[in-house]
Structure formats: structure tokens, C-alpha cells
Amino acid sequence: MPALIESPHRGRIVWLGRVVRPVGDDLIIHGEAVAEMPLTFAGFAGEVHSGETRPACARVRDLHPRGTTIRNVRQLSLVSAEEMAAVAAALGLEEMDYAWLGASVVVSGLPDFTHLPPSSRLQAEDGCTLVVDMENLPCQEPARTIEAARPGHGRAFREAAKGRRGVTAWVEREGVLRVGSPLRLFVPAQRGWRPDSI
Helix, strand or coil: CCCEEEEEEEEEEEEEEEEEECCCCCCCCEEEEECEEEEECCECCCCCCCCCEEECCHHHCCCCCCCCEEECCCCEEEEEHHHHHHHHHHCCCCCCCHHHHCCCEEEECCCCHHHCCCCCEEECCCCCEEEEEEECCCCHHHHHHHHHHCCCCCCCHHHHCCCCCCEEEEEEECEEEECCCEEEEEEECCCCCCCCCC
16 A cells, blocks of 8 residues: 555646755855756755755754754755745735745645645656655745835745745656656655544
């Protein structure tokens, strides 16, 4: 019996990008678009979030001291084109530049994208498979980046992006992602956690 069930929902990659250097003291994200993304088990070579391991950060502060070497399940940042359009509208922008977000993969066509169950899989035509880790909570860096690019529009990002910031993911199967490629969605074959059900 498979542990993952293929969903009838299909997505499509509409944008790919990378962060070319770490966020500095200015808290500005330096992202750029790419046409394709060759992925290894370490992620996208040359991207600041690549690597099989990473130092622990604020996301896992209740588990590990900052700087502790841990498995890198934050190799990629995935967002929904539809959710980002809603965030852009809330910020008074005509459109969102995905590079401002440090996005790796922008997907269209999958509803309620930010709330995909952890451990879901997104699989490209060549078999390249990404594992959803968890929701990517809104942070200050995109807000500062948007504000620098479009003064007066970035400060409200954290509030506008709540529940719409996308997910982090890691590479389960190597391959190449390309703009325009379809993605199949697989979800865990288990019920939601109910701690009071025992």
C-alpha cells in the first residue's frame, strides 16, 4: 500500500529563481530569475540555500541552538502564483516580482498551496521530486526588499502574506525543473493528527 496518494490536482511551474548572495545587514533579498533549475540532492548549486546540511536558524530555535548543523529541508522556497497575486493586491501592487521573495519555484494551479500537507510531493515530468517540509512563515526580508523597490508597499507584507507565503521544500529525486513544466501532487495517505483521539 503506498504511503502517498496522487492528487487529481495539477500545477504548472510559471517562474524559477535563485538567491544569488546571502541577505546582508540591509535585509535585502538578491534574487534573479532562471529558465531552468538542475537539482541534485543538495538543491540548486550556487543558490544560497543549497546544501545537504545547513546551520540551524530561528525556524527551529526551540529544537536546536542557532548554528547547529542540521539536515537542510529548506533547500527551496515554493510559492503560489495565485496567492502571491492576492498578496500583491493587498499591498497595492499590480504584480509581485518573485525575486523580491527569494522564491525558487512559483507554481500555478494548486489551490490552498501554502497549506499543502507536510511531506507532500511535487513531481515534474522527468521524475524530479520535491518534498514539502512546512509552511514558510512571512519574514522581514521580503518586506524590506519590496519596500526598497516600491516605497510605501512593503511594510504590510508580513500581515498580507500570512497563510499565503508558500512552503519550503527539499529534493527527494534529482532532475531538472523548467518554466512551463507540469507538476503532479502527491499527498500523505493518512488522516490529520488528532492528539485527543487515544
